[in-house]
Amino acid sequence: MQLIGMLDSPFVRRTAISLQMLGMPFEHRSLSVFSDFDAFHQINPLVKAPTLVCDDGMQLVDSSLIIDYAESTVAPEKRLLPVEPTRRRSALRLVGVALLAAEKAVQIVYERKRPDALRSESWLARVSGQLNSACKLLEQQAGEIGPGWLQGENPGQADITVAVAWGFIQLVTAELVDAADYPTLVALAARAEQLPAFQAWPLPSD
Numbered sequence: 001m002q003l004i005g006m007l008d009s010p011f012v013r014r015t016a017i018s019l020q021m022l023g024m025p026f027e028h029r030s031l032s033v034f035s036d037f038d039a040f041h042q043i044n045p046l047v048k049a050p051t052l053v054c055d056d057g058m059q060l061v062d063s064s065l066i067i068d069y070a071e072s073t074v075a076p077e078k079r080l081l082p083v084e085p086t087r088r089r090s091a092l093r094l095v096g097v098a099l100l101a102a103e104k105a106v107q108i109v110y111e112r113k114r115p116d117a118l119r120s121e122s123w124l125a126r127v128s129g130q131l132n133s134a135c136k137l138l139e140q141q142a143g144e145i146g147p148g149w150l151q152g153e154n155p156g157q158a159d160i161t162v163a164v165a166w167g168f169i170q171l172v173t174a175e176l177v178d179a180a181d182y183p184t185l186v187a188l189a190a191r192a193e194q195l196p197a198f199q200a201w202p203l204p205s206d
């Protein structure tokens with residue numbers, strides 16, 4: 001099993017952390033969708049990160065779908081998303097907003113890659129507004145849950161995705177999202193980053 005993609009992608013990182021926490025062994029190939037485009041294309045012509053290449057050669061794309069597959073290989077009590085519908089819905093609510101926040105931060109990174117003349121400040125303002133709305137919602141929803149992990153006694157998929165998204169947002173868009181406004185997210189991410197799976201799959205610092 002190979003996981004293709006770089007850890008500076010929040011989607012790749014949440015997948016690597018989740019696979020490790022689910023006990024699914026894999027080899028990580030750190031290929032960039034930009035600087036390693038040709039090598040990536042040879043493996044998966046879609047050039048989408050993360051890509052999971054299974055032992056029989058079948059490929060899966062999309063972090064949530066890869067994690068969904070990994071979850072299906074373990075007993076319900078070992079899964080990262082609650083099985084019980086009400087608890088699952090609460091976790092999915094947080095995961096959905098965190099994924100949207102990560103997606104908006106990625107859009108800002110991509111827009112900034114464009115030449116000055118082609119960059120749209122109005123688009124950047126729109127996406128930045130959506131990013132801040134998502135962070136505000138996460139801060140509020142996480143705050144309602146109180147101290148501890150978002151899904152209960154143990155860290156689960158909501159904690160992984162919120163913490164990974166927050167780390168990425170602070171890495172690439174810190175000037176747009178003031179950490180001082182988000183104390184709950186800061187505290188949650190700081191705790192999560194101490195977990196062995198987060199330390200095994202760290203966020204690159206530049």
Ligand SMILES: N[C@@H](CCC(=O)N[C@@H](CS)C(=O)NCC(=O)O)C(=O)O
Pocket residue numbers: 009010011033047048049050061062063064106
């Ligand atoms: N919804 C997808 C998003 C994945 C995604 O956007 N990955 C980026 C890297 S952060 C990518 O592959 N970009 C290259 C492209 O879209 O062409 C997931 O959760 O895996």
